Amino acid sequence: MEKMTKVSAISGRTMFCHLDAPANAISVCRDATQVVVAGRNIFKIYGLEEDGFVERLNLRVGRKPSLNFSCADVMWHQMEENLLATAATNGAVVTWNLARPCRNKQEQLFTEHKRTVNKVCFHPTEVNMLLSGSQDGFMKCFDLRKKESVSTFSGQSESVRDVQFSMKDYFTFAASFENGNVQLWDIRRPDRYERMFTAHTGPVFCCDWHPEDRGWLATGGRDKMVKVWDMSTNRVKEIYCVQTIASVARVKWRPERRYHLATCSMMVDHNIYVWDVRRPFIPFATFEEHKDVTTGIVWRHQHDPYFLLSGSKDSTLYQHMFKDASRPVDRANPEGLCFGLFGDLAFAAKESLMTAPPSVGDVGRKTYPGGDRRYPIFFFKKPDVTAQFAQVSSALSVFESEAGSSVGMDWFINTAQSYLLSGKPFAELCEHNAQVAKKLNRLQESTTWTMLRIMFSEPANPSLSTNHNLNKSGNLPLVNSFSMKEMSAALNERNKENRQDNIHSLETNLNNNDENEETEGSEGQAEYLFGDAELDDDDLYSMEHDNQAAEEPEYLLPQEAFPLRHEIMDHPSAPEPVQEKPESPHVSGSEAESTCLTPMESISLISVSQLLFSPHLPPKFFCPIVKEMLCYYAEQGDVQMAVSVLIVLGDRIRKEIDELTQEHWYMSYIDLLQRFELWNVSNEVIKLSTCGAIMCLNQASTTLHINCSNCKRPMSNKGWICDRCHQCASVCAVCHHVVKGLFVWCQGCSHGGHLEHVMEWLKQSKHCPAGCGHLCEYT
């Protein structure tokens, strides 16, 4: 508490000043009243006043500024307030004494490093000890009372990027290297490091000791990670890891907040993030003021967590107030919707949404008792009382479509009988088969057929080739049967269902989608996916009707015991519209915000990922993937699908698959069909196959030897007259005409005739129509 009272003396606001040149590093003096900014063309000291920065001193003096002023790093001594050290890009280490009476404050110059010095670091308690780390792979320790370094540490590896004295252990310092290693040294033993471990892949740009925890070291690397290591154990252990979006240039623990650290990045990303290492997925706070990369960050006072100073390549120096930081968690989107491959639907939303209006919610709950349809996925985090994090709890529901209810092989027979393999245009065949599969509740197969239709439809069909262009004009073309009208109808219907489900945001978003589709050109591509969705509708319905699922929040995070923080007064009143980039056709629901039934602060957004291929691709493009799919089906044991697709696609795919495999599939399928006594289908398959080996199955054993019914001798000729007795051999016993089609005869008396005639006859009489008196049987 004593500390806190001392700190409270510091006051200020978010403020900035323009520098003349980009900054490379900044450092504050011990009493937090002055800050030094160093860069290639700048080296100045600014005073921190209540309402702005005031330039106190320009250390860059002399006619022609030497390269010794071109600083890569700067550090203000934490004990001696007149002492500064800089690392120069030309390899010099320079110390400055502000107490010198003349204009040139330079005190000592060490030119022992051969390459750029990346980092200088004063010992936290020892006045005269300075450490430097350089590109040449060496670290040097200087005693400021001497003209030369007192010891040299060779990392035996690549360039040193950072060196840091431990806050607690007097003799220890850590060094991070370009090859990803971190070494710990004892200042008294320059011959060998104490321990070494590989922290990152690629350079480790920075490291920072925890101000309180003796063993904690945070490192940041080019691999975009910040890791926290526990050094107190025998084996160095990674205890936390934060994944950022860009390479990490600096990392600094936040004072008085055990789990917080600030980072800035080296490239591309200009923001400063403060992370709670226990919540690595979303920054605790961000400062977004800089317009170019931030190069230096430092907490203004070592016991005050509310002031952060930063310098940047955009030539500004900022003081950030923690209360002005933006909190990404407040804008994070807690909703998600996703369709599974097999027609499942997962939906996550803020728990408050799922339960909120009791009138509708209760109805929803009552109508869906029983839990057999819900497959909640849990993760439960014990709330930490010290965590200042806004607890967001979301409920995730997964609707699973009914798994193939028919046990056994009924589906096989049904499918075999109902599939159309030829005789219609390609698109219709696919359409038909998709319907068949859908009826049999085989959604994956159904989707496959639909996809095939889309992939291989002729370019003349507007669905594929012109789709993209037409979209621009706002005219959405029909995609075969999935017109946008139908789609929206389907969606609206779904919405009704959803209303019962009490999923408000979904509804409004989808409605919004309907409204938008005339204006947003990019949405055309999403229709395929909605096409898939439409296929699922039946299942959704049926599921909801017959086997009703409870719709209560499956997953709850208890609210915190104390109210959420209220530091931030300026909540974004309107959510920022999510920018739609031309290349990512999200179906964005952000504008639906105002119509949302439950007021929320965050953006609710349902995105449908875009199609991966452009509609201009030639059908040939898909062949490899179709081939893969066929093999997949065959391997799954569903050779039926493989063969059916093979036949329907015909020449489009045949060349892609080798003959032997095809033959193997055909044989297996035909074998199966015959086992199920599906002779006709089997025959059709044989007929439609293109493999030589399969085709000749139909040619084998097609000869039928018959005897003349009069003279009982074998008929050798072709034709209908026996060449021995010169009589018509196969005369129908009913109508006495020669039978030239299907002939049926009794195996007892060998009389017979036209199939229909004999059938007809035997319905009325038990005796042979020829009058031989034999009691013929027709089965």
Place this chain on the structure above:
Amino acid sequence: MNENADICNHCRNMIREKAKGMKMSRHISTGPSSFIPENEIIGAMPLSDSTVMFIDEEYSGRVDNLTQVMGLHPHYLQAFLRCHYYLLRMDGPLPLHYRHYIAIMAAARHQCSTLVCQHVQEFEQIGVCSDWLRGLEFCPQRLRNLNEINKILAHRPWLITKQHIQALVKTGEHSWSLAELVHAVVLLAHFHALASFVFGSGVNPDPEVTEVNGVTGDLCPPAMAGLCTCHLTNGNQANGNPLRNPNTGSELEALMERMKRLLEEREDDDASEEEMFTRFEKEKKESLLVVSAGFVEEVVPPSPVARFVDDPSFGYQDFARHGEDNPPTFKAQDYSWEDHGFSLVNRLYSDIGHLLDEKFRTACDLTYYNMASHEGVDTSMLRRALFNYVHCMYGIRYDDYDYGEVNQLLERSLKVYIKTVTCYPERTTRRMYDSYWHQFRHSEKVHVNLLLMEARMQAELLYALRAITHYMT
């Protein structure tokens, strides 16, 4: 040198005549390189197993001349092939045929018919849009838009600005996404640099490549091999005398002596900043004078490759020209490959950063600790001098490097060679190749070439990526 040019055209005409009448033998010069005796290369191919496997898998076992020459340094070859293969074949933002077409455009900038032919063939194998091969005017506007940065990067990379990037990326019908652009830029830089290597070590066109028909046929006629004939002729002229030059015996010793002295001097060299600065400026200025004497600004002879070149008159100009406002020096510490270039490139085109990083690193760290006949020599100083000299010519300055070293270590004939190979590689001749480091092995000269190639590629990339970074911020 004018003679050479004459011979060049002369041979070409002669061969063209011949080609009309009869099918001529293609193996004008045998072996992978026209500079290096065949047995030197064939003898030295102890490739690592993984490299061999890689070649077998990806190139169906066929080793082209380029690979054979690079095979003198198997360790490097592995890194190179991986990167090369990733750029051209693996997942990336650009479609395959675009990649080869960009390769053609880049190689054509330096009239490197070897590479052009190779990729024209690969392009044909893909089997789409083969009419693009008829020339630039047949390819889509989108690709043609690359011409501007192609020529700038090839000849004067320091001129590239964020406006160029903006023009390509700004939304419109033919716009590029940043990821695609980065891929294209890496391809361009890669093939510009590769052209340097091909010319610098006299890699012969692959015999198989010339056996083609159709569009490729007229692109890669046997006459292309004429290039080697010139080299051969040059070689014949120059051959013999350099090695037997009497005053070269001490050359190597002198160089080693200088290296030793420099190392000692370093300790007590307290050159002031101004002096360091002037040394860089001096080196930069001097690089202007290092022009291969006698080359008039020649008009590019019309060759079949020219159809892929737009604005052929745009060529190399010195970074620092007398009496003009020079572009500001590029400070390596402000935008380095390790810190900035890598992150950007890897962000937009995943994994390529690691491969390039590996390639640069391998090239820079490669050493066998010997120089000519001497063993156990630390050559890092020499390697760094070569690398930094190339960057110096491109106006990239390292604060922590004393450019006086360059002057001490690199003799004038070597500087001529370096400048030719990096800035206008198409003018490289065998005489230049032979005129420096007489006692060094061929593999060492190839090593020099690798360094030059990587330094050049990195310089181009740094300029291009800096422009992209500026565009993004």
